[in-house]
Amino acid sequence: MTDSFDDQPAESNTTPPAHRASFPDGVRFAFGTLTVLPARITRWDRPAARTGMACAPLAGLVVGVLAAVPGVLLLVLGGGPLLAAAVAVAVPAALTRGLHLDGLADTADGLGSAKPADAALRIMKQSDIGPFGVVALMLVMLIQVAALSNAYADSWVRGALASVLAAVTARLAMTLASREGVPAARPEGLGAAVAGVVPRGSAALVAASVVVLSAAVAAPLGPWAAARSAGAVLVALAVAELLLRRCVRRFDGVTGDVFGALAETSATTALVVLALG
Template sequence: MESSSPPADTNRASTAEGLRFAFGTLTVLPVRVARWDRAAARTGMVCAPLVGLVVGLVAAAVGAVLLWCGASPLLAAVAAVAVPAVLTRGLHLDGLADVADGLGSGRPAEEALRVMKQSDIGPFGVITLVFTLLGQVAAVAALYGQGWAWGAVGAVASAVVARGALTLASREGVPAARPEGLGAAVAETVPFGAALGVAGCCVAVPAAGSAAVAGSAGQVVGAAAGAVLGLCAAEVLLRRCVRRFGGVTGDVFGAVAEVAACGTLVVLAVL
């Protein structure tokens, strides 16, 4: 279907304004959004991985403290996975469930979008949430089983890559499915080159984290591969949603973030 998006804003937004936009829209932190326009959205979505860095560090700290207090790797993993959900009001998980229901409905684009806007969660959404959260917890528990530092690498890497997927989903050429909502506000705001640069930085984060905890060359490469494959999984879902719904919505953004996080964690745990 054809979709429209807000007109481009030729004004520039400062880094501070972009960070306010990013933290104000992507977390529950009490940050006042100074500007709500295309320029602020552009800078904010480029800065989205920095939000992931903060969220990931908080998650890593909570998990590490529990381990130091004698908790099992499984309990620490549950807490580490819960932190991003709490700091985002569960919006990304809600988006994942809504997208699963929309894709699973088998209805035309307009009807599928209406299914996604409903407040309840259908069977496709429930099943997707259960397996995604189980996968994340199991992967983080496996990493914590190798030590708190590896669990921290997983928590930070998955959060950063998840927000990097949001930057890629905001790039030029990916339209909004609706003329209103967060999806329309940020769709097609990020230049393609900037999106690729952000993706490269997101790949470097887990590689650097692995190297910092004295990982071997193979582990460093595996950590980078986890980020790449996480972003690839998010890209596959993004393209499917664009074909199915005609573009992106706020729910699609949440879904690609959760898929990127889960994909990154699973690959890190395996490799």
């Protein structure tokens, strides 16, 4: 499987750009690169990437809502929590053309190859999928459906909240992976376009805002629900950070595949935490 974003040329730098792009340009960048929703990218440069990756959780919010709607409808119509969860997991995959899952599989193959960075990156660019990628995809999809089914079995509100929160957290992990100091593994592609574009302070502010808002949205369900929602985001980001550091050490930087793997890993972790209790 290949990193579809590697066809895009970009200048690699670990320092955020001095200039900013407009908020609309950033939103278009976020939706145009992280979803298949109609969004005409007006700028493909590092200032646009800086604003766009800071806005990535907004793209996650829209994807999460679009995933929650059919899940809730199926549950209300008597389809059961398992069917609702399966469809709710399928929607984000469709809205990204499976690119994040593609990235997860490629990253698993690269990490599992035990080869030097250059050879591992070549493996990740190949069109086939190896055994590590197959296992990673199967486990992640199974865990996501099982965890979300547990949430929908409790109530449609909890299931919908889990769908939205997982999608937002997945994109938030990308924001943090785009922070200052994280290098690109290749001189081209999505990794090079967004590596190091978000200042550390901005990334931390976005993350803190998502944690607070996740707790606030779940607060009507009770203090435990609020704490669980905030905890799900924090635990998911911690797991994503571990994976990010492993990939940077292993591949000498990040690629578009790594961003996809971070998204799927953080979403899965968030769903598991939200399924507890």
